[in-house]
Amino acid sequence: MRAKHEPRLLQSAATLDIRTLLARQSGTLLRAQALATGLPRERFDQMVRSRQLVRVLPSVYTNRDPADPAVRLWAAWLWAGESAVIGGGAALFGHGVIDRMPRAITIYVPVARARLKRDPLRLIRTRLDPRDVGWHKGIRFTTPARTCLDLARWGERNDYLEAVLRRNLTSPDALRTCAQRMATVQGYDRAFTAAIAVVTRPWSHPERVLHGVLTDAGVTGWVANDRTQTATGTVFPDIGFPDIKLAIEINGKRYHDEAVDPNAFERDHRREQALVDAGWIVIRFTAKQIERDPMGVLHTILQAVNRLRGVAA
Structure with a gap:
């Protein structure tokens, strides 16, 4: 399966001793x-x-331990060769979006490669657009945008889109452009739908749902995760109506940072206090409220918006 010659890998190794090489990989x-x-x-x-x-x-x-996630990732890529590209959930792990390495590692290999199978590696023979591939910590991965859209077109969970947006690893425009480059691949419709679904830049799945509710109801004047200055620094309300200083915040600890930020949930409360101190009114909903009673949530928001805009008028 692996190419006979790996010029880049061998040339770089020739400049190192084995201990340094092992440490780097x-x-x-x-x-x-x-x-x-x-x-x-x-x-x-x-x-x-x-x-x-x-x-x-x-x-x-x-x-090291062969079961170590980083070892598994490096081993899979080295075995597949330097022209291979890690994709799917393994790419999200490599980019630091998730903290659990999936059992199956998706690897894109050139079309000319032989049709070999090796569990738990999932080999896909295709030609990727160079704009959808990048080097990260010595390994070639699909970009965060391409990775999430691939997961969406395969029918897997796609709330990782919000995670990569939250970390500024991509943007709604980049997702849309990436989806357009995938027009000839199987599952394109699902990929494009996923890209359009986050055009309002949600940072969690409940935010995405609530954005859809507000958009469908024709509510205007709101922005998502917009930079807002307070006396204690910059905060990013989940949803804000800047003209009336109304912020909508969404509880739901498991959505706030799945990978590497266990303090995010607590930080949300400090953010809310900063907004209140700056004169904002904060309405908080849970993820379950949005899921089970979206119209009730919408009604509460509209009541507050109409009341505050009426007072302002």
Whole structure:
């Protein structure tokens, strides 16, 4: 499966010693890379026999736990070759959007590659647009935009779109442009629908639902996650009506940062206090309220908007 020659990988290895190479690649390397560092074949074989290096995949070895997520990611990409691209949930893990590595690793490989299978690797033979691929920490991944739209077109959960928007890893315009480049791929309709669904820049799935409710009802004057200055700094209300200083905040701890931000939920409360101190009125809803009674939520918001705009008038 792997290409016979990996110029970039071998050339970079030739400038390093084996310890530095292992450190750079999460404890994982190709046999050919190890030899490119100048390590004698006999020494490499001895390291394997003594289990200083453990085989993970054909020609791929590690000095760490083979089940380590970073090792699995590096091993899969090294085995597939430097022209391969990691996609799907594994790409989200690589970009830091999620903290759990999926069991199956999706890998895009050139069309010319042989049709080989190796569980738990999911190999897709295709030609990716170069704009949908990038290097991140030494590995080639699909971009966050392409990754999320792929998950959407495959029918998998697509609330990761909000996560990448929240982290400024992409933008609604970039998602829409990426979706347009996917016009010939299977599942394009689902990908394009997903891109359009986040045009209002929601940062969580409940926000996306509420944006749809407000849009369908013809409510105007609101912005999502817009930069707002307060005495204690910059905050980003989930939904804001700046002209009347009305903020809509949405509870739901599991939506606030699945990957690496356990303090996000508590920080929301400090944000609300900052808004109140700045003269804003804050209305808070739970994710369940939005899911189960969207019209009731809309009614409450409209009452507040009409009352505040009436007072302002």
